[in-house]
Amino acid sequence: MAGQSAVLEDGSTLSRMDRGLEHLERLLAFLSGLGAFALMFLAVISVGGRTFFNQPLPGYVDWIETAMPLIAILGISYVQRQGGHIRMDIVVGKLKGRALWAAEWITTFGILVLIAALVWGSWAHFQRSFDMGAPLWSRDSTIDLGLPIWPAKLIVPVAFSVMCLRLVLQLWGYGRALVLGLEAPVAVPLVQSAAEQAAAEAEQMQGHEQ
Amino acid sequence: TEWNVSVWGKRRAFTEHIHKLAELVEEKTDGEFTMNISYGGLSNNRENLDGISIGAFEMAQFCAGYHPDKNRAITVLELPFLGVSNLDEEVAVSHAVYEHPAVAEEMAGWNAMLVMTSPMPQYNIVGTGDPRATLDSFDGMRVRATGGLGEAFAAVGAVPTSMTASEVYQAMESGVIDTAAFAQHAHLSFGTINEADWWTANLNPGTVNCPVVANIDAYEALSDAEKEAFDSSVPEAIDHYLANYGELLDRWDSVLEEKGVEKVMISDEELAEFKSVADPIHDQWIEDMGAQGLPARELYDLVNDTLDEQRASN
Amino acid sequence: MSTIEIGLWVTGGLMVMVVLGMRVAFAAGLAGLLGLVWVFWSKRSYDPEMLGWAVGVAVKTAGQVPHSKVSSQALSLIPTFILIGYLAYYAGLTRALFEAAKRWVAWVPGGLAVSTVFATAGFAAVSGASVATAAVFARIGIPEMLKVGYDKRFAAGVVAAGGTLASLIPPSAILVIYAIIVEQDVGKLLLAGFLPGVFSAFVYAALIIGLALTIKGFGPPVTGFTWRQRFAALPPALPIVAVVVIIIFFVYNPFGDAWGTPTEGGAVGAFIVFVMALIHGMRLRELKDALIETAKLSIMIFTIIWGVLIYVRFLGFADLPSAFADWITSLHYSPMLILVCILLAYAVLGMFMDAIGMLLLTLPVVYPAVMALNGGEMVSAADSTFGMSGPMCAVWFGILVVKMAEFCLITPPIGLNCFVVAGVRPDLSVQDVFRGVMPFFIADAVTIALLVSFPAIVLWLPSLA
Ligand code: NA
Ligand code: NA
Numbered sequence: 001m002a003g004q005s006a007v008l009e010d011g012s013t014l015s016r017m018d019r020g021l022e023h024l025e026r027l028l029a030f031l032s033g034l035g036a037f038a039l040m041f042l043a044v045i046s047v048g049g050r051t052f053f054n055q056p057l058p059g060y061v062d063w064i065e066t067a068m069p070l071i072a073i074l075g076i077s078y079v080q081r082q083g084g085h086i087r088m089d090i091v092v093g094k095l096k097g098r099a100l101w102a103a104e105w106i107t108t109f110g111i112l113v114l115i116a117a118l119v120w121g122s123w124a125h126f127q128r129s130f131d132m133g134a135p136l137w138s139r140d141s142t143i144d145l146g147l148p149i150w151p152a153k154l155i156v157p158v159a160f161s162v163m164c165l166r167l168v169l170q171l172w173g174y175g176r177a178l179v180l181g182l183e184a185p186v187a188v189p190l191v192q193s194a195a196e197q198a199a200a201e202a203e204q205m206q207g208h209e210q
Numbered sequence: 211t212e213w214n215v216s217v218w219g220k221r222r223a224f225t226e227h228i229h230k231l232a233e234l235v236e237e238k239t240d241g242e243f244t245m246n247i248s249y250g251g252l253s254n255n256r257e258n259l260d261g262i263s264i265g266a267f268e269m270a271q272f273c274a275g276y277h278p279d280k281n282r283a284i285t286v287l288e289l290p291f292l293g294v295s296n297l298d299e300e301v302a303v304s305h306a307v308y309e310h311p312a313v314a315e316e317m318a319g320w321n322a323m324l325v326m327t328s329p330m331p332q333y334n335i336v337g338t339g340d341p342r343a344t345l346d347s348f349d350g351m352r353v354r355a356t357g358g359l360g361e362a363f364a365a366v367g368a369v370p371t372s373m374t375a376s377e378v379y380q381a382m383e384s385g386v387i388d389t390a391a392f393a394q395h396a397h398l399s400f401g402t403i404n405e406a407d408w409w410t411a412n413l414n415p416g417t418v419n420c421p422v423v424a425n426i427d428a429y430e431a432l433s434d435a436e437k438e439a440f441d442s443s444v445p446e447a448i449d450h451y452l453a454n455y456g457e458l459l460d461r462w463d464s465v466l467e468e469k470g471v472e473k474v475m476i477s478d479e480e481l482a483e484f485k486s487v488a489d490p491i492h493d494q495w496i497e498d499m500g501a502q503g504l505p506a507r508e509l510y511d512l513v514n515d516t517l518d519e520q521r522a523s524n
Numbered sequence: 525m526s527t528i529e530i531g532l533w534v535t536g537g538l539m540v541m542v543v544l545g546m547r548v549a550f551a552a553g554l555a556g557l558l559g560l561v562w563v564f565w566s567k568r569s570y571d572p573e574m575l576g577w578a579v580g581v582a583v584k585t586a587g588q589v590p591h592s593k594v595s596s597q598a599l600s601l602i603p604t605f606i607l608i609g610y611l612a613y614y615a616g617l618t619r620a621l622f623e624a625a626k627r628w629v630a631w632v633p634g635g636l637a638v639s640t641v642f643a644t645a646g647f648a649a650v651s652g653a654s655v656a657t658a659a660v661f662a663r664i665g666i667p668e669m670l671k672v673g674y675d676k677r678f679a680a681g682v683v684a685a686g687g688t689l690a691s692l693i694p695p696s697a698i699l700v701i702y703a704i705i706v707e708q709d710v711g712k713l714l715l716a717g718f719l720p721g722v723f724s725a726f727v728y729a730a731l732i733i734g735l736a737l738t739i740k741g742f743g744p745p746v747t748g749f750t751w752r753q754r755f756a757a758l759p760p761a762l763p764i765v766a767v768v769v770i771i772i773f774f775v776y777n778p779f780g781d782a783w784g785t786p787t788e789g790g791a792v793g794a795f796i797v798f799v800m801a802l803i804h805g806m807r808l809r810e811l812k813d814a815l816i817e818t819a820k821l822s823i824m825i826f827t828i829i830w831g832v833l834i835y836v837r838f839l840g841f842a843d844l845p846s847a848f849a850d851w852i853t854s855l856h857y858s859p860m861l862i863l864v865c866i867l868l869a870y871a872v873l874g875m876f877m878d879a880i881g882m883l884l885l886t887l888p889v890v891y892p893a894v895m896a897l898n899g900g901e902m903v904s905a906a907d908s909t910f911g912m913s914g915p916m917c918a919v920w921f922g923i924l925v926v927k928m929a930e931f932c933l934i935t936p937p938i939g940l941n942c943f944v945v946a947g948v949r950p951d952l953s954v955q956d957v958f959r960g961v962m963p964f965f966i967a968d969a970v971t972i973a974l975l976v977s978f979p980a981i982v983l984w985l986p987s988l989a
Contacts, residue, residue, distance in 0.1 A: 033815030121587015251840025
């Protein structure tokens with residue numbers, strides 16, 4: 001379950017950039033959710049068409065496969081901002097002060113190395129499917145409808161680039177906390193004890209209850 | 211030298227020539243040149259060409275219809291009703307097309323060279339319910355068929371329905387589709403034959419084309435002895451494949467009998483009509499591919515000429 | 525150094541990164557990427573000039589994985605199932621279920637606790653995620669139990685354990701993930717989860733009744749509902765039944781042709797719950813929140829999926845899975861003993877890991893070994909070790925592993941369900957919930973032992989389909 005973050009805010013440049021980026025990230029996450037919503041309608045149309053008109057949605061699978069990267073990846077940076085990617089906090093949960101920020105900085109840096117490499121790798125993946133000279137710029141297509149795949153492949157390096165910005169901001173935030181020896185730095189998801197985290201999750205559930 | 215080879219699924223008739231090639235090459239080079247065949251561990255089946263182009267592995271198998279835009283030239287071999295009637299003809303036609311410079315050039319764009327084909331028999335359909343032996347009865351039929359085959363069925367009023375191969379059995383069982391077009395070995399391995407009431411013995415609407423390719427740099431890096439061992443083993447590997455698939459086809463009739471599947475023969479008039487419906491698909495292909503700068507007419511004629519030659523020589 | 529040794533070193537490195545608190549998805553992805561560099565470079569004999577080449581090939585190989593692995597029709601079930609769960613809150617389904625269960629079964633000893641178990645089982649039929657189920661019923665079930673005098677720790681334990689039913693009773697995100705990793709029929713697995721899920725619910729209920737009969741002042745039965753009141757409670761809960769029936773009929777229709785694929789069934793189920801939520805008065809703003817929450821949870825899961833699959837791709841190049849399978853099959857112990865050891869290893873691993881991450885990480889190596897143990901993927905029942913065909917063994921092992929993973933949701937020190945329940949109830953500490961859930965370890969151990977000894981409980985339904 002996605003943990004809930006406590007990201008503190010103040011008037012500093014870092015915090016303003018954090019909130020600015022969050023707007024973009026939240027928009028991307030909303031698009032991901034909208035994709036999941038659209039998936040539901042797609043299936044209903046497909047089943048309805050087949051059952052009542054003997055006319056299944058042509059290329060149903062092609063459309064789903066094209067939509068999946070949008071749903072599964074586009075909002076990744078928003079989840080990172082909220083500290084929602086799961087981890088084991090047996091060790092980090094025990095750390096305090098500079099030791100904690102050092103640990104956070106190092107693991108975040110590891111993530112940045114990975115994601116930066118994947119921006120390169122996923123961009124290459126996109127490029128192999130893209131050809132300015134071909135119809136619809138397509139050098140890779142889906143099985144049934146022959147939809148060009150490059151737009152779906154392009155989502156990945158785009159989402160990962162935003163993620164890189166987020167990681168750089170977080171490195172800045174942790175680095176600042178490390179150097180200044182801060183208690184509660186802004187713009188980074190703070191470690192919550194598992195109990196606090198669950199309380200936050202539960203509170204969010206209550207918000208949904210009527 | 212050790213080559214990694216990327217294929218998918220499980221070991222089956224469709225991959226026997228690759229195993230034979232590996233065996234022969236190792237034998238001829240006294241174990242100097244080995245191939246490590248991986249089923250799905252190295253790549254997705256639809257990204258084997260990408261993997262070759264990156265250089266992640268040295269040899270791979272793929273099907274043209276999985277991604278027509280990656281390999282436009284060889285999709286000529288997947289046109290419906292080309293008139294290929296057995297595996298020997300399929301090999302002859304495929305390899306003639308593979309040797310065409312335009313085809314080699316497109317593959318070189320992926321840093322790939324075509325090694326051999328994986329000849330597949332015609333994708334006849336199995337179906338549930340009453341046998342469909344006429345074009346009229348295809349109207350409204352929900353059929354799992356991809357690419358050019360799907361287009362041909364659509365042209366006679368059938369409804370091509372898409373799904374992954376592993377979902378086909380369940381879709382058939384649940385009535386989502388009435389029929390499925392596969393080669394015999396796939397009807398066996400995906401279990402569609404277990405659901406079927408009938409099988410079209412002579413519809414022969416077309417097939418898919420699935421070449422084996424090697425990374426050009428990796429091939430160039432082989433020693434002369436290794437190259438010689440590799441090149442000389444390809445025909446033997448294909449022969450082994452044909453013999454093995456031949457046994458499977460020999461068993462096919464008894465499989466039909468055992469499962470109580472009716473053999474449907476379609477009349478010559480109906481077949482001729484179906485073919486005439488498919489003709490515009492051929493013209494369309496020539497026009498589209500020609501517009502993209504491929505020698506489309508030449509490739510198309512090459513297929514027909516090779517077929518004539520092959521028949522004349524028998 | 526052989527590629528297998530490289531595989532082991534990188535796996536060790538991954539463990540270290542996870543323990544140090546790197547987010548699991550990225551730790552796996554980074555380990556996989558570095559492992560690929562290592563394997564490719566070793567193929568060029570660590571020639572310093574070829575390091576750049578190895579990095580390039582590794583990065584491009586890894587860079588395919590996120591797009592390629594999430595673009596799957598089968599995985600599209602995950603966001604759909606999550607969406608159903610969020611929409612169900614707005615549709616008022618949870619409270620209606622609890623009310624109906626209370627009026628119908630609370631007259632037995634330990635009645636309200638038993639009602640809670642059956643209500644969670646019912647909710648499990650629309651929810652695909654255990655943690656969400658536990659959170660919801662902590663709010664509805666625990667106060668009612670406390671009112672009639674249950675021990676609060678036990679009340680919390682009931683809810684934490686009941687929540688785990690959501691991952692066995694279809695729909696279930698984790699069963700879908702298992703099916704995808706091992707390339708088995710999703711529909712068969714979902715079907716197979718149904719009986720063990722219901723079976724677990726009954727084992728929980730039996731345990732509660734047993735405790736109620738032996739412990740004085742445990743929690744009284746709740747009686748006095750008239751038949752009219754009982755029937756009056758049914759209509760609000762009926763939509764659940766409708767959704768369940770639809771999903772089941774999509775997967776397997778006992779009266780003829782099924783209606784479609786499981787993917788479609790899940791989506792149509794979500795659509796019905798959506799319509800109910802609209803009728804129940806859901807606003808646009810709430811819908812927007814539900815969509816963002818769906819996106820967050822889906823993305824979290826998918827990130828683990830592609831991250832771990834980068835690592836798995838590396839394992840493929842290192843040839844580790846087949847080496848492990850060879851090793852397991854070469855052991856001179858009884859296959860059943862090896863299977864039990866594997867399940868115990870899951871219990872230990874599950875103490876420290878999230879269920880989905882655990883499956884993704886281990887299955888690519890463990891699954892081929894188990895299949896080999898049974899005699900191969902295509903073995904017939906007659907020639908097999910465990911007396912079931914290859915595909916059936918895949919289903920059986922899947923249910924066992926998912927049940928283990930669910931068991932881990934209630935075991936200390938990281939039992940996510942217990943944390944969630946404690947979070948909903950400020951008067952309960954996590955230790956309280958762990959104490960309260962302890963009796964259910966016994967119930968789960970009994971269930972797992974029975975599922976191992978009597979595979980028919982798992983395999984009967986899918987064998988009909
Ligand atoms: Na469920
Ligand atoms: Na645990």
